[in-house]
Amino acid sequence: EDQVTQSPEALRLQEGESSSLNCSYTVSGLRGLFWYRQDPGKGPEFLFTLYSAGEEKEKERLKATLTKKESFLHITAPKPEDSATYLCAVQEKRNAGNMLTFGGGTRLMVKP
Amino acid sequence: DGGITQSPKYLFRKEGQNVTLSCEQNLNHDAMYWYRQDPGQGLRLIYYSQIVNDFQKGDIAEGYSVSREKKESFPLTVTSAQKNPTAFYLCASSVMGRDRPEAFFGQGTRLTVV
Numbered sequence: 217e218d219q220v221t222q223s224p225e226a227l228r229l230q231e232g233e234s235s236s237l238n239c240s241y242t243v244s245g246l247r248g249l250f251w252y253r254q255d256p257g258k259g260p261e262f263l264f265t266l267y268s269a270g271e272e273k274e275k276e277r278l279k280a281t282l283t284k285k286e287s288f289l290h291i292t293a294p295k296p297e298d299s300a301t302y303l304c305a306v307q308e309k310r311n312a313g314n315m316l317t318f319g320g321g322t323r324l325m326v327k328p
Numbered sequence: 329d330g331g332i333t334q335s336p337k338y339l340f341r342k343e344g345q346n347v348t349l350s351c352e353q354n355l356n357h358d359a360m361y362w363y364r365q366d367p368g369q370g371l372r373l374i375y376y377s378q379i380v381n382d383f384q385k386g387d388i389a390e391g392y393s394v395s396r397e398k399k400e401s402f403p404l405t406v407t408s409a410q411k412n413p414t415a416f417y418l419c420a421s422s423v424m425g426r427d428r429p430e431a432f433f434g435q436g437t438r439l440t441v442v
Contacts, residue, residue: 220370222370225368247429248429248430250430250431252433257436257438258435258436259332259334259418259420259433259434259435259436260371260418260433261433262430262431262432262433265429265430303370303371305370305371307429313359313376313378313384313424314359314422314423314424314429314431315361315373315376315386316361316371316373316431317373318363318370318371318372319370320368320369320370321368321369321370
């Protein structure tokens with residue numbers, strides 16, 4: 217069974233304290249891995265798509281990387297406005313549609 | 329501006345009632361999806377549609393129904409057969425194919441059974 221597991225479930229950081237979020241996945245064939253940011257009571261906001269091992273994408277203080285079994289979302293010098301839940305999702309090659317399988321998310325809290 | 333509009337933002341349902349959640353997109357996307365999110369959990373797929381007048385069940389379709397009569401619209405009905413409907417419901421859309429496969433989401437509808 218395909219699985220997407222995110223860790224930790226919750227992460228508290230001081231402002232400026234860099235860290236990483238993990239997304240481990242087991243799928244029969246990966247078409248793409250996606251990172252989203254979700255604020256409380258809102259829909260997920262798209263951040264990155266990664267397609268193959270070794271690929272990296274950056275946006276402001278966020279950098280996403282991909283290996284054959286996991287992806288990391290690195291947060292450099294976070295600010296309080298980075299506080300949110302970060303969701304990881306995968307698409308499989310065997311699916312004709314572009315539906316996503318999501319992990320449970322990591323709730324990030326950055327204190328000033 | 330292009331986007332996905334879900335309505336209402338909050339919805340209250342009495343026991344035994346059917347309720348319909350609206351989802352409209354003006355992104356010209358072929359594919360549309362409904363996900364359910366429970367507190368502290370990730371999203372689970374209810375139904376998806378890749379083309380007008382066609383849709384498929386996702387992982388948790390029991391107690392739900394959908395229609396896709398127009399490309400822009402994909403309403404979700406939560407029927408009385410859904411035993412635990414209280415949740416946050418998210419609609420999404422995407423292009424079909426391998427280019428730009430990312431899904432874009434609406435702002436969600438929070439459904440509560442009273």
